[in-house]
Amino acid sequence: xxxxxQSPRYKVAKRGQDVALRCDPISGHVSLFWYQQAxxxxxxxxxxxxxxAQLDKSGLPSDRFFAERPEGSVSTLKxxxxxxEDSAVYLCASSHGRGNQPQHFGDxxxxxxx
Amino acid sequence: GENVEQxxxxxxxxxxxxxxxxxxxxxxxxxxFPWYKxxxxxxxxxxxxxxxxxxEKKDQRIAVTLNKTAKHFSLHxxxxxxEDSAVYFCAGSGxxxxVFGKGTRLSVIx
Numbered sequence: 001x002x003x004x005x006q007s008p009r010y011k012v013a014k015r016g017q018d019v020a021l022r023c024d025p026i027s028g029h030v031s032l033f034w035y036q037q038a039x040x041x042x043x044x045x046x047x048x049x050x051x052x053a054q055l056d057k058s059g060l061p062s063d064r065f066f067a068e069r070p071e072g073s074v075s076t077l078k079x080x081x082x083x084x085e086d087s088a089v090y091l092c093a094s095s096h097g098r099g100n101q102p103q104h105f106g107d108x109x110x111x112x113x114x
Numbered sequence: 115g116e117n118v119e120q121x122x123x124x125x126x127x128x129x130x131x132x133x134x135x136x137x138x139x140x141x142x143x144x145x146x147f148p149w150y151k152x153x154x155x156x157x158x159x160x161x162x163x164x165x166x167x168x169x170e171k172k173d174q175r176i177a178v179t180l181n182k183t184a185k186h187f188s189l190h191x192x193x194x195x196x197e198d199s200a201v202y203f204c205a206g207s208g209x210x211x212x213v214f215g216k217g218t219r220l221s222v223i224x
Contacts (some may be wrong), residue, residue, distance in 0.1 A: 033212075040216075040217075041216060041217070042120075042205075042214030042215055042216050043212075043214050044214070045212060048211055056211060058211075059211070091157070091158070100145065100146035100165075100207055100208075102148065102160050103160070103212065104160065105157040105159070107157045
Protein backbone atom coordinates (compact mmCIF):
# COMPACT_ATOMS: atom_id res chain seq x y z
CA UNK A 1 0.00 0.00 0.00
CA UNK A 2 0.96 3.64 -0.27
CA UNK A 3 0.73 4.60 3.39
CA UNK A 4 2.07 3.53 6.77
CA UNK A 5 0.36 0.34 7.89
CA GLN A 6 -0.02 -0.73 11.51
CA SER A 7 -1.34 -3.95 13.00
CA PRO A 8 -3.32 -4.91 14.87
CA ARG A 9 -5.74 -1.94 14.87
CA TYR A 10 -7.04 -2.96 18.28
CA LYS A 11 -5.42 -5.05 20.98
CA VAL A 12 -6.90 -6.05 24.32
CA ALA A 13 -4.59 -7.70 26.83
CA LYS A 14 -4.70 -8.61 30.49
CA ARG A 15 -2.39 -6.85 32.87
CA GLY A 16 0.94 -8.64 32.96
CA GLN A 17 0.77 -10.00 29.41
CA ASP A 18 3.31 -9.12 26.72
CA VAL A 19 2.17 -7.43 23.49
CA ALA A 20 3.81 -6.77 20.12
CA LEU A 21 2.72 -4.00 17.77
CA ARG A 22 3.80 -3.92 14.13
CA CYS A 23 4.53 -1.03 11.78
CA ASP A 24 5.09 -1.20 8.01
CA PRO A 25 6.48 2.16 6.92
CA ILE A 26 6.15 3.71 3.48
CA SER A 27 8.51 1.85 1.15
CA GLY A 28 11.91 3.49 0.98
CA HIS A 29 11.42 5.68 4.02
CA VAL A 30 14.63 5.84 6.01
CA SER A 31 13.26 7.20 9.26
CA LEU A 32 10.67 5.53 11.50
CA PHE A 33 9.13 6.90 14.68
CA TRP A 34 6.91 5.50 17.43
CA TYR A 35 4.57 7.71 19.44
CA GLN A 36 2.12 7.13 22.28
CA GLN A 37 -1.14 9.08 22.21
CA ALA A 38 -3.29 9.18 25.34
CA UNK A 39 -6.97 10.11 25.04
CA UNK A 40 -7.38 13.83 24.36
CA UNK A 41 -3.63 14.46 24.11
CA UNK A 42 -1.09 14.99 21.39
CA UNK A 43 1.27 12.22 20.30
CA UNK A 44 4.30 11.79 22.57
CA UNK A 45 7.62 10.61 21.15
CA UNK A 46 8.82 7.16 22.16
CA UNK A 47 11.68 6.19 19.86
CA UNK A 48 13.30 6.83 16.46
CA UNK A 49 15.08 4.62 13.91
CA UNK A 50 17.21 5.60 10.98
CA UNK A 51 17.29 2.48 8.84
CA UNK A 52 17.98 -0.33 11.34
CA ALA A 53 19.74 1.87 13.89
CA GLN A 54 17.77 3.03 16.91
CA LEU A 55 19.15 6.54 17.30
CA ASP A 56 16.89 7.83 20.06
CA LYS A 57 14.92 5.91 22.66
CA SER A 58 14.67 8.68 25.19
CA GLY A 59 10.85 8.64 25.16
CA LEU A 60 10.38 5.00 26.14
CA PRO A 61 8.61 5.16 29.54
CA SER A 62 10.32 2.15 31.10
CA ASP A 63 12.53 -0.83 30.37
CA ARG A 64 9.33 -2.81 29.70
CA PHE A 65 9.19 -1.05 26.32
CA PHE A 66 11.41 -2.33 23.54
CA ALA A 67 11.48 -1.53 19.82
CA GLU A 68 13.37 -3.01 16.91
CA ARG A 69 13.73 -2.59 13.16
CA PRO A 70 16.18 -5.36 12.26
CA GLU A 71 16.19 -4.96 8.47
CA GLY A 72 15.54 -1.27 8.28
CA SER A 73 11.93 -1.66 7.15
CA VAL A 74 9.23 -3.21 9.37
CA SER A 75 9.39 -2.26 13.03
CA THR A 76 7.96 -3.90 16.13
CA LEU A 77 7.19 -2.22 19.44
CA LYS A 78 7.04 -4.70 22.29
CA UNK A 79 5.64 -4.04 25.74
CA UNK A 80 6.39 -6.59 28.43
CA UNK A 81 4.36 -7.15 31.59
CA UNK A 82 1.73 -4.64 30.52
CA UNK A 83 0.21 -2.26 33.04
CA UNK A 84 -3.09 -0.36 32.89
CA GLU A 85 -1.24 2.90 32.30
CA ASP A 86 0.07 1.46 29.04
CA SER A 87 -3.45 1.79 27.58
CA ALA A 88 -3.21 4.28 24.72
CA VAL A 89 -3.03 4.55 20.94
CA TYR A 90 0.43 3.70 19.63
CA LEU A 91 1.22 5.56 16.42
CA CYS A 92 3.98 4.85 13.95
CA ALA A 93 5.25 7.44 11.46
CA SER A 94 7.85 7.35 8.72
CA SER A 95 9.70 9.98 6.75
CA HIS A 96 11.74 9.89 3.58
CA GLY A 97 15.06 11.25 4.73
CA ARG A 98 17.08 12.11 7.77
CA GLY A 99 16.55 15.12 9.98
CA ASN A 100 13.38 17.18 10.03
CA GLN A 101 11.30 15.81 7.18
CA PRO A 102 7.50 15.49 6.93
CA GLN A 103 6.32 12.51 8.94
CA HIS A 104 3.44 10.37 7.69
CA PHE A 105 1.44 8.49 10.29
CA GLY A 106 -0.31 5.15 10.36
CA ASP A 107 -3.79 4.63 11.82
CA UNK A 108 -2.30 3.40 15.09
CA UNK A 109 -2.94 0.47 17.39
CA UNK A 110 -5.43 1.09 20.19
CA UNK A 111 -4.13 -0.90 23.18
CA UNK A 112 -6.41 -1.60 26.11
CA UNK A 113 -5.02 -3.27 29.21
CA UNK A 114 -7.63 -4.85 31.48
CA GLY B 115 13.94 20.28 26.11
CA GLU B 116 11.30 21.68 23.79
CA ASN B 117 7.88 22.63 25.16
CA VAL B 118 5.00 23.47 22.81
CA GLU B 119 1.90 25.23 24.10
CA GLN B 120 -1.27 25.40 21.99
CA UNK B 121 -4.35 27.63 22.30
CA UNK B 122 -7.28 27.50 22.35
CA UNK B 123 -8.14 23.94 23.37
CA UNK B 124 -11.57 24.23 21.71
CA UNK B 125 -12.78 26.56 18.98
CA UNK B 126 -16.22 26.90 17.40
CA UNK B 127 -16.76 28.97 14.26
CA UNK B 128 -19.60 29.50 11.84
CA UNK B 129 -19.20 27.99 8.40
CA UNK B 130 -17.44 30.48 6.15
CA UNK B 131 -15.64 32.28 8.98
CA UNK B 132 -11.91 32.05 9.66
CA UNK B 133 -10.24 30.02 12.40
CA UNK B 134 -6.90 30.78 14.03
CA UNK B 135 -4.92 28.44 16.26
CA UNK B 136 -1.78 29.64 18.04
CA UNK B 137 1.26 27.82 19.36
CA UNK B 138 4.36 28.88 21.25
CA UNK B 139 7.62 27.00 21.62
CA UNK B 140 10.51 27.25 24.04
CA UNK B 141 13.60 25.95 22.23
CA UNK B 142 15.20 28.61 20.04
CA UNK B 143 16.99 25.80 18.15
CA UNK B 144 13.68 24.50 16.80
CA UNK B 145 13.45 25.01 13.05
CA UNK B 146 10.63 22.82 11.76
CA PHE B 147 6.94 23.31 12.58
CA PRO B 148 4.30 20.98 11.10
CA TRP B 149 0.55 21.06 11.63
CA TYR B 150 -1.56 17.91 11.74
CA LYS B 151 -5.31 17.35 11.44
CA UNK B 152 -6.77 14.34 13.24
CA UNK B 153 -10.36 13.19 12.82
CA UNK B 154 -11.88 10.92 15.44
CA UNK B 155 -10.30 7.48 15.35
CA UNK B 156 -8.11 8.38 12.37
CA UNK B 157 -4.43 8.99 11.81
CA UNK B 158 -2.90 12.47 12.18
CA UNK B 159 -2.61 13.96 8.68
CA UNK B 160 0.03 16.52 7.80
CA UNK B 161 -1.74 19.58 6.41
CA UNK B 162 1.06 22.14 6.23
CA UNK B 163 4.53 22.73 7.61
CA UNK B 164 6.96 25.64 7.83
CA UNK B 165 10.69 25.94 8.40
CA UNK B 166 12.39 28.71 10.31
CA UNK B 167 13.85 30.36 7.21
CA UNK B 168 10.32 31.31 6.09
CA UNK B 169 7.84 33.66 7.77
CA GLU B 170 4.65 32.54 6.07
CA LYS B 171 3.40 29.68 3.91
CA LYS B 172 0.05 29.26 2.22
CA ASP B 173 -1.80 26.33 0.66
CA GLN B 174 -5.27 27.20 -0.63
CA ARG B 175 -7.42 27.95 2.45
CA ILE B 176 -4.67 27.13 4.93
CA ALA B 177 -1.77 29.37 5.96
CA VAL B 178 0.86 29.22 8.66
CA THR B 179 2.86 32.15 10.04
CA LEU B 180 6.04 31.96 12.10
CA ASN B 181 7.57 34.61 14.37
CA LYS B 182 11.01 33.35 15.38
CA THR B 183 11.74 36.28 17.67
CA ALA B 184 8.60 35.72 19.71
CA LYS B 185 8.81 31.93 19.28
CA HIS B 186 5.26 31.52 18.15
CA PHE B 187 3.48 30.20 15.06
CA SER B 188 -0.14 30.16 13.99
CA LEU B 189 -2.47 28.23 11.73
CA HIS B 190 -5.08 30.17 9.77
CA UNK B 191 -8.00 28.48 8.03
CA UNK B 192 -10.19 30.71 5.88
CA UNK B 193 -13.70 30.05 4.55
CA UNK B 194 -14.16 27.17 6.98
CA UNK B 195 -16.29 24.22 5.97
CA UNK B 196 -17.94 21.50 8.10
CA GLU B 197 -15.30 18.99 6.93
CA ASP B 198 -12.64 21.15 8.61
CA SER B 199 -14.05 19.98 11.96
CA ALA B 200 -11.32 17.91 13.66
CA VAL B 201 -8.55 18.16 16.24
CA TYR B 202 -5.53 20.13 15.05
CA PHE B 203 -2.04 19.64 16.50
CA CYS B 204 0.97 21.90 16.13
CA ALA B 205 4.47 20.54 16.66
CA GLY B 206 8.05 21.73 16.72
CA SER B 207 11.49 20.20 16.44
CA GLY B 208 15.09 21.16 15.96
CA UNK B 209 17.78 18.97 17.41
CA UNK B 210 15.16 17.00 19.34
CA UNK B 211 12.28 14.80 18.21
CA UNK B 212 8.93 16.38 17.32
CA VAL B 213 7.10 17.76 20.35
CA PHE B 214 3.34 18.18 19.90
CA GLY B 215 0.91 20.62 21.44
CA LYS B 216 -2.14 19.29 23.27
CA GLY B 217 -4.44 19.96 20.34
CA THR B 218 -7.33 22.23 19.41
CA ARG B 219 -10.77 20.78 18.77
CA LEU B 220 -12.26 22.83 15.93
CA SER B 221 -16.00 22.68 15.32
CA VAL B 222 -17.39 24.34 12.19
CA ILE B 223 -21.10 24.98 12.58
CA UNK B 224 -23.17 24.86 9.41
